[in-house]
Amino acid sequence: MQEDNTNSLKVMVIDDSKTIRRTAETLLQREGYDVVTAVDGFEALSKIAETNPDIIFIDIMMPRLDGYQTCALIKNSQQYQGVPIIMLSSKDGLFDRAKGRIVGSDEYLTKPFSKDELVAAIRMHVA
Template identity: 75%
Template sequence: MEDDFKSLKVMVIDDSKTIRRTAETLLKKVGCTVVTATDGFDALAKIADTQPNIIFVDIMMPRLDGYQTCALIKNNSAFKSTPVIMLSSKDGLFDKAKGRIVGSDQYLTKPFSKEELLGAIRAHVNTSSSASANA
């Protein structure tokens, strides 16, 4: 059921235009509103205005990396409950552990599939309208 995603706002933070475009295309197809950011600073400037339901953040970025960005988001009381999914081209245990330490909710290895992307959203965001009434 793709309509589950209609009212969702998703932020994708990645310095790679290809990754941003891929994620944006996949997510828009299922009805999400997508906000993209090129790095952590860009994301932090946009996050308060957009109030995303879930954030995907690349680990390897210039200036402010994914760990720092995630930590800053999670340290902000307004966004600490917003799920943050780390994206990385490395599938390392160390990266996953470090992601957990800074408060990330999940770790996806790039290139990710549409199923992985939507699966992460389903796992962390209450997508069914009937269930959200009980939340």
């Protein structure tokens, strides 16, 4: 049952910062998206199977499983390799962007991000 595109879209936000998770969740819910959050890569991997997100935002610097490792694991999975992944980082370095591309991320946003940047990324990557 697909409703209007925005309402049925599931967005996952993976970040070890409660503030970032809450901010992204609030901004995206106001736009009508269904938001799922995870504290780290391990929690995210179990939640992905349950929720089947349409797009995933991943923080790079996280304990246990960082954003690059999490992205690579998702992209290596037959079932989820088509899900767009947007890396989130406080560092705006060329090396970080390149590494993100290597593990299969679709875009790279620098923190602090704006609501417009999040929504633009979703619109660009989810038809």
